[in-house]
Amino acid sequence: MEERRLGAPFSLSVVENPVDRLARTLEALFVVASQPLSAGELAEATNEDPERVETALALLAGRYREGRSGIVLEQVAGGWAFRAAREAAQACERLFERPAQRGLTQAALETMAIVAYLGPVSRPEIARIRGVAADSAVAGLVERGLIAEAGREDEGGAVRYRTTPLFERVFGLVGPDELPPLEELAGDAEELRARLEAVAERRA
Amino acid sequence: MGTEAVRGFELDLDAFAGPFDLLCTLVLKEELELAEVELAGLVLAFLERLEPDDLEACGEFLVLVASLLELKARGLFPDEEVELDELDPEDAAEELAERLAAYRRIRAGAEWLERRLEGERDRYFRIGPAPLAPVRERTLPQEDPAALVEALRALAADPPEPSLRHLALTFPPVSLFLDRFRSTLRRRRRFLFDEEVADLSRAELAVAFLALLELRKAGDASIVQPAPFEPITVWKSAA
Numbered sequence: 001m002e003e004r005r006l007g008a009p010f011s012l013s014v015v016e017n018p019v020d021r022l023a024r025t026l027e028a029l030f031v032v033a034s035q036p037l038s039a040g041e042l043a044e045a046t047n048e049d050p051e052r053v054e055t056a057l058a059l060l061a062g063r064y065r066e067g068r069s070g071i072v073l074e075q076v077a078g079g080w081a082f083r084a085a086r087e088a089a090q091a092c093e094r095l096f097e098r099p100a101q102r103g104l105t106q107a108a109l110e111t112m113a114i115v116a117y118l119g120p121v122s123r124p125e126i127a128r129i130r131g132v133a134a135d136s137a138v139a140g141l142v143e144r145g146l147i148a149e150a151g152r153e154d155e156g157g158a159v160r161y162r163t164t165p166l167f168e169r170v171f172g173l174v175g176p177d178e179l180p181p182l183e184e185l186a187g188d189a190e191e192l193r194a195r196l197e198a199v200a201e202r203r204a
Numbered sequence: 205m206g207t208e209a210v211r212g213f214e215l216d217l218d219a220f221a222g223p224f225d226l227l228c229t230l231v232l233k234e235e236l237e238l239a240e241v242e243l244a245g246l247v248l249a250f251l252e253r254l255e256p257d258d259l260e261a262c263g264e265f266l267v268l269v270a271s272l273l274e275l276k277a278r279g280l281f282p283d284e285e286v287e288l289d290e291l292d293p294e295d296a297a298e299e300l301a302e303r304l305a306a307y308r309r310i311r312a313g314a315e316w317l318e319r320r321l322e323g324e325r326d327r328y329f330r331i332g333p334a335p336l337a338p339v340r341e342r343t344l345p346q347e348d349p350a351a352l353v354e355a356l357r358a359l360a361a362d363p364p365e366p367s368l369r370h371l372a373l374t375f376p377p378v379s380l381f382l383d384r385f386r387s388t389l390r391r392r393r394r395f396l397f398d399e400e401v402a403d404l405s406r407a408e409l410a411v412a413f414l415a416l417l418e419l420r421k422a423g424d425a426s427i428v429q430p431a432p433f434e435p436i437t438v439w440k441s442a443a
Contacts, residue, residue: 034330089326113313185312
């Protein structure tokens with residue numbers, strides 16, 4: 001829309017498309033930021049209205065996409081951020097290790113799932129669900145920045161944990177809503193229940 | 205293998221790597237969470253290197269690993285034994301089913317996360333705080349630099365010299381007051397002690413009182429005080 005409106009009257013000189021200009025500013029912001037920037041933050045930094053920022057973001061998302069550019073603009077962890085294109089992953093891997101993303105143990109993954117789905121939760125709650133102590137798994141996830149403290153329980157005052165924006169970024173989630181419902185993943189629990197009840201009856 | 209060998213048995217587990225007796229020591233000192241040690245792995249590692257005819261080593265190992273298993277089992281059910289004991293089998297099954305179902309759902313969530321993580325392995329990005337992130341401004345009330353100077357000046361000034369007067373009490377000689385009271389008694393038959401010493405310091409007052417007692421001892425005066433803290437009247441002796 002913008003282009004057509006401005007394009008006609010100034011056809012003789014080099015036309016500066018204002019959306020292009022805003023897009024260039026956004027590119028600059030993504031380069032200096034190492035955390036995802038929300039549309040609101042971008043609008044504030046550029047002193048532009050959010051609608052125009054969205055337009056410029058759409059333009060950039062088209063330019064910085066897999067297969068077209070080594071830098072990819074992605075919507076992640078409640079904002080927008082640059083990352084490396086997937087095709088460059090091996091080169092990136094040779095360049096540096098990714099300690100935050102490598103090697104989550106089963107215990108860490110289960111703890112991660114509990115915090116992601118049921119958080120904020122305390123260590124005792126996590127231990128109750130997993131059936132084993134969660135101390136080192138929780139400490140490991142905190143150290144990796146995937147979960148963080150989120151206040152204390154009203155009763156007992158145990159520290160509670162929630163996921164961090166880094167968790168969403170590492171797992172490539174736009175936001176917490178993107179986690180699939182557990183019921184869908186786990187399927188029918190009735191069969192398990194029936195088996196247990198059968199065992200109980202035999203014992204009784 | 206022998207008992208010594210059992211204790212020195214090198215382990216390489218997820219949660220622990222080192223000799224077996226160090227593992228036991230760490231567990232007893234509660235520096236290692238037994239719940240996180242995979243005891244099955246420990247048993248397997250031992251079986252691999254076990255010599256079947258070494259009864260001593262087998263016995264030693266069995267005792268130790270049985271203790272560890274019991275400790276671990278107890279650790280897994282911290283305070284729930286009582287609670288579970290009171291349930292009838294049907295409720296217990298229900299409770300167990302619910303817990304297992306909850307755990308199953310979480311397992312499914314963990315598996316999804318694992319697949320997701322695997323799928324996102326090739327997404328590289330920069331981690332860390334933005335170097336140019338806006339620094340939050342701390343709002344402080346406007347302060348007058350002169351006030352700071354004033355406060356420092358007060359600190360820089362020498363503190364007032366402490367008074368040493370109490371260290372150098374000067375006591376006048378008793379004779380001074382003796383002479384004074386005697387001359388008073390020469391002029392008057394009696395006087396009130398309190399009036400006579402009204403404007404004296406505490407030290408002088410004490411000496412004056414000594415002089416009064418001396419006067420009485422010498423028989424030059426008699427002293428009358430109707431009751432404690434009442435005015436003291438000094439009478440010239442009749443002789």
